[in-house]
Amino acid sequence: KTPRVREIMDRTAVSITGDQPVTAAAAKLLRGETNHLVVVDANGAVTGIVTTFDISKAVLRPEKVRSVADVMTRRVVSTTPDEPVDIAAQKLERNNISALPVLDGERRVIGMLTGTNLSRLIGRGR
Amino acid sequence: KTPRVREIMDRTAVSITGDQPVTAAAAKLLRGETNHLVVVDANGAVTGIVTTFDISKAVLRPEKVRSVADVMTRRVVSTTPDEPVDIAAQKLERNNISALPVLDGERRVIGMLTGTNLSRLIGRGR
């Protein structure tokens, strides 16, 4: 039987709001030893995703990039705890991305699924 | 039979030298739609790895971070084309990293193995 996302996902995801400066996002990423932050609004609803890839844009164009909203991706590809891991893996491959926020029934963030979580299935000889 | 790294790796890896400014690294990462660069010396020997995670350090401390050598990781965890994918996957998990440069017998870079390459094995229902 194919494992579900809930069995291998990270149960915490670091979030940030779009009005925060990119320096605040960089600090959260570095402190959290992670490459992905979920962007939420004041009510906690997902409005985007920002990664170390996006933060690198600030190094190239420091005068143009001020806030998280300037560089975040708004059309977020996500997953749910019940999704079979092979479907989630296909989403990563198809979009050339390395993480999927895990959302519950009310689209609240309850975790993060990364390529490294999936590779754990390989490392254990499934 | 367990697949080998050569069957799923990216056959190209973008490299850079340590004396380059972090802005040059950011440009290569963004243009290449990748999170990882291998750092090589003038003879092409691997001297480190620099990722979008490392480049984010320049956003936090722009005055302290000038060159790739300022932020790169020197002790590189790598793999070879013949390595079984479960061994490579364990290296990613154990070191909390998302890519392994693939080196040939003379430690020349011949590709890159990422968590996304490994998750492809899951997506295809192995």
Ligand SMILES: C[S@@+](CC[C@H](N)C(=O)[O-])C[C@H]1O[C@@H](n2cnc3c(N)ncnc32)[C@H](O)[C@@H]1O
């Ligand atoms: C297309 S990938 C290319 C770089 C690299 N392959 C990687 O996985 O990050 C980089 C972009 O993907 C976006 N991204 C990352 N995860 C995402 C997700 N779950 N949904 C939508 N976009 C995402 C980031 O915001 C970033 O702009």
Ligand SMILES: C[S@@+](CC[C@H](N)C(=O)[O-])C[C@H]1O[C@@H](n2cnc3c(N)ncnc32)[C@H](O)[C@@H]1O
């Ligand atoms: C420890 S990880 C933490 C962030 C995130 N989990 C990730 O996978 O990038 C970030 C650090 O790992 C380093 N790194 C990435 N790939 C590496 C590799 N193959 N060998 C050694 N260090 C590596 C980067 O240089 C960076 O400083």
